[in-house]
Amino acid sequence: MPRAWTGRVRGDLAVLDVESDPNVELALARLGLDPAPHLVATLQDLIVTLAAHKGGVGKTEFAKELGWLFAGVLTDLDWDRGGASRAWGYRHETRTNAPLLDAMEAGRTPRPLTGGPFRADLVPSHPDWGNNQPNDEYVTAQLEKWSAEWRRPLVIDTHPGGGEDANPSAAGAIAAAHVVVVPVPLETRPLEALEGMADELRAFPLLIIPNMVDAAPKKMVEWLTRISKTYGVPVGPPVSKYAWLSRRTLRMAVAARTPVPAKNRAFVDEITAVARAIVQYASNAREN
Numbered sequence: 001m002p003r004a005w006t007g008r009v010r011g012d013l014a015v016l017d018v019e020s021d022p023n024v025e026l027a028l029a030r031l032g033l034d035p036a037p038h039l040v041a042t043l044q045d046l047i048v049t050l051a052a053h054k055g056g057v058g059k060t061e062f063a064k065e066l067g068w069l070f071a072g073v074l075t076d077l078d079w080d081r082g083g084a085s086r087a088w089g090y091r092h093e094t095r096t097n098a099p100l101l102d103a104m105e106a107g108r109t110p111r112p113l114t115g116g117p118f119r120a121d122l123v124p125s126h127p128d129w130g131n132n133q134p135n136d137e138y139v140t141a142q143l144e145k146w147s148a149e150w151r152r153p154l155v156i157d158t159h160p161g162g163g164e165d166a167n168p169s170a171a172g173a174i175a176a177a178h179v180v181v182v183p184v185p186l187e188t189r190p191l192e193a194l195e196g197m198a199d200e201l202r203a204f205p206l207l208i209i210p211n212m213v214d215a216a217p218k219k220m221v222e223w224l225t226r227i228s229k230t231y232g233v234p235v236g237p238p239v240s241k242y243a244w245l246s247r248r249t250l251r252m253a254v255a256a257r258t259p260v261p262a263k264n265r266a267f268v269d270e271i272t273a274v275a276r277a278i279v280q281y282a283s284n285a286r287e288n
Contacts, residue, residue, distance in 0.1 A: 039279060045147055046179075047147050049156045052193065054189060057183045058212060100123055156173045180207065181236075208233055
């Protein structure tokens with residue numbers, strides 16, 4: 001059950017009390033949004049899943065940035081070494097426990113690792129997760145329970161690929177989500193994968209984000225437009241191609257730098273626009 005809103009009203013503007021929900025207030029501040037009651041309610045139980053049928057489309061970079069912008073918990077369901085957990089500096093081989101595996105096996109809500117001011121809090125993945133995934137319905141139920149108990153945004157990164165049998169944790173995370181963010185470069189293979197995903201997941205709240213956008217050929221833009229219209233999937237704000245992003249080694253969100261360096265400003269503006277679009281999408285869905 002969502003936490004009751006305990007803000008106060010000044011004129012026609014709802015103002016969130018600092019002590020009522022600091023994570024939601026922080027998210028609204030980072031996104032530059034007014035603390036209106038419907039946005040507060042949306043953020044308190046927001047579940048965002050990053051998913052794609054093809055790897056290498058920018059899912060993990062999005063998850064790291066969105067997790068920080070939402071002042072949320074980043075839950076990493078990608079068991080490969082290139083995932084968010086290792087990028088944030090988590091090393092499973094130095095630990096005696098496996099938070100994700102342990103929580104799923106015990107049916108309990110994990111305590112996220114604290115990310116501090118520069119990273120999202122994290123439920124890290126583990127290499128054994130790939131061979132020890134529960135069924136999709138169980139994953140959905142657990143993620144929804146975690147969200148209800150944390151009462152703050154939950155951002156989930158998934159292993160690329162689809163199908164309940166091949167990737168049940170991704171299927172479960174997609175079913176739990178209020179918004180399923182699908183980054184897609186405007187290239188042949190990513191668009192082919194997107195078309196298959198949009199066809200397979202017609203009943204789910206997908207949001208396409210054109211990513212690593214450069215000078216895309218007209219036919220690729222037309223292809224994306226056709227997918228959007230055919231399957232009724234909205235397209236959100238695009239994110240440009242930034243060569244420095246793939247070489248970056250800092251273990252912090254790009255958006256967390258204060259002040260934001262000039263070379264990073266355009267990317268931060270674009271990913272923040274994506275975050276706002278996610279909140280608007282989820283808010284509209286609540287009202288309809």
